[in-house]
């Protein structure tokens with residue numbers, strides 16, 4: 001029986017969050033504007049998601065974790081988004097986030113970019129996910145629509161997911177241009193929340209577009225490491241790093257602090273319409289970078305199949 005934890009998050013009003021985040025972002029960006037808006041129709045360009053919005057019973061979950069990838073991959077760790085939706089008490093949930101593919105299903109290891117509406121009595125599942133893997137021909141990124149011989153909703157090892165009913169509604173719109181500080185966009189928001197809310201855990205998710213500039217993105221190798229990856233240095237030597245260009249559509253999941261669930265505090269995967277995608281680290285063009293985000297605070301946090309043996313390697 002996989003371990004399971006449920007935790008009620010602190011949920012500030014959108015108006016309060018807008019004020020808190022705008023102040024924090026201005027310490028790390030030349031310009032920042034945060035406002036409360038109606039969520040744009042996410043079925044439209046550039047998102048093309050299978051749900052119109054990201055509102056209605058917002059919750060986040062971390063499934064599995066990095067300890068199932070390093071020091072050595074535990075390839076028997078496979079999950080299904082439809083099952084996760086039931087586990088988080090939201091069958092039919094619309095998921096956005098970051099994870100790893102099911103290697104048995106895809107045939108290789110790769111980055112999973114989950115964008116999926118799951119099934120319930122009222123609706124069939126709709127798959128909009130991507131995977132980013134290393135192209136064996138040129139060792140560059142190969143971004144593909146996700147499909148699997150088992151289930152298009154199957155993934156492996158780990159995932160950080162933002163779930164909702166996929167409804168229209170009010171969200172935060174965050175614009176930040178010109179990075180002046182060291183923190184990446186997500187870390188800046190997360191640390192601002194941590195500083196302001198202290199012991200209260202705030203969790204958020206959604207989507208953001210890197211509209212201008214380039215970003216540092218990693219993609220895991222197609223083959224799992226056969227020698228143990230024991231440190232961040234080992235892991236970084238194993239990963240493939242790229243500089244990818246805007247526009248990149250990124251799905252972040254983050255919590256201001258860990259309430260004792262052994263969480264990865266932030267995890268963001270991106271895709272594009274020009275064949276690039278993967279795991280977001282930061283932008284590499286601070287002077288020209290432009291971020292546009294739509295984010296919402298989650299009400300509940302679920303921790304599913306938390307690794308018993310853990311470590312702090314690879315949490316970036």
Ligand SMILES: [Zn+2]
Pocket residue numbers: 098099111267268269279
């Ligand atoms: Zn990742």
